[in-house]
Amino acid sequence: MTAAVQDTLAMLVRHQRNFLRQPIWLVFALTQPMFWLLLYSQLFRRIIDLPGFDTDSYVQFLAPGVVVMTAFFGAVWSGMAMIDDLDRGVVPRFLATRAHPGSLVVSQVLHAAIISIVQTVIILGTAWLLGARVERGVAGWLVITVVAALVGAGFAGISHGIALIVRREEPLIAILNFFGLPLTFISATLIAETLMPGWMQWAARFNPVNWGVVAAREMSSLDTDWGRVGLYTGLLLAFVALASALATRAFGVYRKTL
Amino acid sequence: MAAIEVEGLEKTYPKGVRALDGVGFSVAEGEVFGLLGPNGAGKSTTVKILATLSTLDAGTARVAGYDVVREAGAVRRSIGYVPQASGVDVHATGRENILLQGRVQRVPPGELRRRMDELLETFGLGDFADRIVRTYSGGMKRRLDVAMGLVHRPVVLFLDEPTTGLDPEARAAMWEELERLAGEEQLTILLTTHYLEEADRLAKRVAIVSRGRVVVDGPPDQLKRRLLGDAVTVELAGGDATAAAAVVERLGVVEETVTDGRHLRARVEHGAQAVPGILSALEASGIAVASVTVARPSLDDVYLHFTGRDFRSEDEAGSAR
Ligand SMILES: Nc1ncnc2c1ncn2[C@@H]1O[C@H](COP(=O)(O)OP(=O)(O)OP(=O)(O)O)[C@@H](O)[C@H]1O
Ligand SMILES: [Mg+2]
Numbered sequence: 001m002t003a004a005v006q007d008t009l010a011m012l013v014r015h016q017r018n019f020l021r022q023p024i025w026l027v028f029a030l031t032q033p034m035f036w037l038l039l040y041s042q043l044f045r046r047i048i049d050l051p052g053f054d055t056d057s058y059v060q061f062l063a064p065g066v067v068v069m070t071a072f073f074g075a076v077w078s079g080m081a082m083i084d085d086l087d088r089g090v091v092p093r094f095l096a097t098r099a100h101p102g103s104l105v106v107s108q109v110l111h112a113a114i115i116s117i118v119q120t121v122i123i124l125g126t127a128w129l130l131g132a133r134v135e136r137g138v139a140g141w142l143v144i145t146v147v148a149a150l151v152g153a154g155f156a157g158i159s160h161g162i163a164l165i166v167r168r169e170e171p172l173i174a175i176l177n178f179f180g181l182p183l184t185f186i187s188a189t190l191i192a193e194t195l196m197p198g199w200m201q202w203a204a205r206f207n208p209v210n211w212g213v214v215a216a217r218e219m220s221s222l223d224t225d226w227g228r229v230g231l232y233t234g235l236l237l238a239f240v241a242l243a244s245a246l247a248t249r250a251f252g253v254y255r256k257t258l
Numbered sequence: 259m260a261a262i263e264v265e266g267l268e269k270t271y272p273k274g275v276r277a278l279d280g281v282g283f284s285v286a287e288g289e290v291f292g293l294l295g296p297n298g299a300g301k302s303t304t305v306k307i308l309a310t311l312s313t314l315d316a317g318t319a320r321v322a323g324y325d326v327v328r329e330a331g332a333v334r335r336s337i338g339y340v341p342q343a344s345g346v347d348v349h350a351t352g353r354e355n356i357l358l359q360g361r362v363q364r365v366p367p368g369e370l371r372r373r374m375d376e377l378l379e380t381f382g383l384g385d386f387a388d389r390i391v392r393t394y395s396g397g398m399k400r401r402l403d404v405a406m407g408l409v410h411r412p413v414v415l416f417l418d419e420p421t422t423g424l425d426p427e428a429r430a431a432m433w434e435e436l437e438r439l440a441g442e443e444q445l446t447i448l449l450t451t452h453y454l455e456e457a458d459r460l461a462k463r464v465a466i467v468s469r470g471r472v473v474v475d476g477p478p479d480q481l482k483r484r485l486l487g488d489a490v491t492v493e494l495a496g497g498d499a500t501a502a503a504a505v506v507e508r509l510g511v512v513e514e515t516v517t518d519g520r521h522l523r524a525r526v527e528h529g530a531q532a533v534p535g536i537l538s539a540l541e542a543s544g545i546a547v548a549s550v551t552v553a554r555p556s557l558d559d560v561y562l563h564f565t566g567r568d569f570r571s572e573d574e575a576g577s578a579r
Contacts, residue, residue, distance in 0.1 A: 003364070006361070007361075007362055010358055010361045010362060011358075014347065014350065014354075014358055017350065017354070018347070018349040018350065021349060021390075022349075088343065088344065088345065088346070088347075088348065089341045089342075089343030089344050089345035090345050090346075090347055092306075092311055092341055092343070092345060093339065093341055093344075093345025094345075094362065095310075095311055096309040096310060096311050096334060096337070096339040096341075097334060097339075097359065097362050097363055098331070098334050098335060098362060098363055098364055099362035099363075256272065256313070257271075257272060258306060258311050258312045
């Protein structure tokens with residue numbers, strides 16, 4: 001057990017170090033969420049005039065959405081790192097050592113979750129500068145961060161699962177592109193739930209991105225519906241468990257092809 | 259006890275490619291053993307099974323005394339594995355690669371530092387230890403590869419094509435490293451290669467693999483002797499070599515002669531010993547000789563003989579059978 005944890009930490013250090021060494025990537029990962037926040041809040045500024053928005057600042061409304069969207073998009077692409085490792089033989093090489101095999105996937109998922117957490121802090125910080133507040137204070141920041149980490153971990157698990165099965169960049173890109181935008185739009189990320197068509201509201205209930213957005217948004221206003229926060233956080237936990245199972249399964253499939 | 263014992267190894271990949279069809283060989287402790295064969299022969303598959311990466315369909319394999327299926331953990335502890343595809347993290351430095359490898363191989367931290375410095379030094383990577391591997395030359399990267407495989411002092415080292423893709427200079431440097439390693443007591447090395455000269459130079463024994471089977475194995479010298487003896491080529495000062503061939507054949511030491519214009523090629527068991535007799539017989543018959551050369555047969559000849567195919571033109575990759 002401790003060996004598995006140690007291996008996971010050692011691998012995690014590797015991912016983070018390699019990430020920090022790519023300055024361009026780093027700059028984009030950190031500035032993109034701010035950019036989204038600024039862009040969307042300008043583009044859709046008048047949207048709050050519509051009935052259904054019970055806020056007078058779109059940034060206030062948008063910030064939790066951008067937090068979750070950022071975690072989602074970051075994590076969804078994280079499987080590319082796995083493909084790189086497969087191509088270069090890094091994964092097979094570790095599989096012939098005493099390294100705990102699970103650490104190879106778990107460390108990637110943790111890495112994605114940690115990036116999501118850092119991005120969350122940056123977005124909430126930027127939103128704060130723009131006058132938007134997480135009304136629930138410390139508890140709000142905490143829950144929103146946890147939600148972002150869960151969304152990041154869950155989708156990273158799925159992305160790695162697909163990566164281990166297709167094992168090539170092109171199909172992974174195609175699959176992720178196909179699902180990326182719909183999952184964002186069939187959610188309350190940019191727009192109030194009540195403004196979505198009925199079928200979309202229904203579909204959104206099955207969308208982990210939406211679970212994250214709803215839970216995070218509840219925590220940024222004062223009339224928090226704790227039941228919904230609990231429900232959706234719980235669902236996200238289940239989602240992470242399911243995604244991990246999928247990634248583990250995919251890893252097993254991959255090992256059989258060796 | 260043999261360091262590696264393989265018997266009747268069979269493997270069919272999920273998509274139906276039969277990669278191994280009863281591979282068997284054994285490697286003594288401290289020996290350098292070469293698996294020689296063309297693309298797709300099954301060299302990497304054999305090594306991957308021995309390194310516990312791939313599963314086997316039939317047969318048994320023991321490495322360092324442990325069964326690769328039932329005692330995979332113990333095997334992993336005992337081996338170093340340098341894959342054909344490297345497996346170095348090119349985004350990290352040489353030092354970081356060795357450290358991570360050592361950590362997952364459970365080398366105690368204090369010892370790991372010492373071992374790392376020692377490896378960087380002996381593999382000539384000291385000055386590049388803190389450079390990102392992406393900036394390494396092919397030869398440096400491959401040396402790092404080997405160093406990583408040795409970090410936990412394994413008793414068996416698998417090298418899957420250690421010099422493929424290296425330029426002649428880097429290859430020579432790698433050969434020197436490997437010769438030094440081979441001299442270290444207790445380390446058993448199994449290397450795969452396409453290069454006959456590499457197997458000839460480094461390996462004490464070789465096995466030629468073709469289509470998932472070992473077609474022949476033994477010490478390179480013995481294989482060559484078993485095949486051909488020596489090749490003696492006589493160049494005459496003038497005229498035709500047919501008469502000379504008749505003279506030489508009458509000597510009785512020659513196994514086979516071939517003539518080609520002024521050239522006479524003869525196969526004899528011991529070339530150097532046969533030459534004086536050949537020369538005096540020709541002189542006695544009044545045939546003038548311009549030059550004589552004696553050559554050992556190469557492993558190319560061995561390969562050709564035992565597989566019935568020319569080594570260089572061979573490519574079995576993806577062949578259906
Ligand atoms: N992971 C795999 N999945 C399916 N088929 C494979 C796999 N690896 C190898 N093969 C096939 O199995 C056969 C043996 O391959 P192997 O890699 O063992 O040969 P090799 O002797 O190492 O060749 P090379 O000199 O090209 O490295 C080939 O036909 C190859 O295409
Ligand atoms: Mg190979």
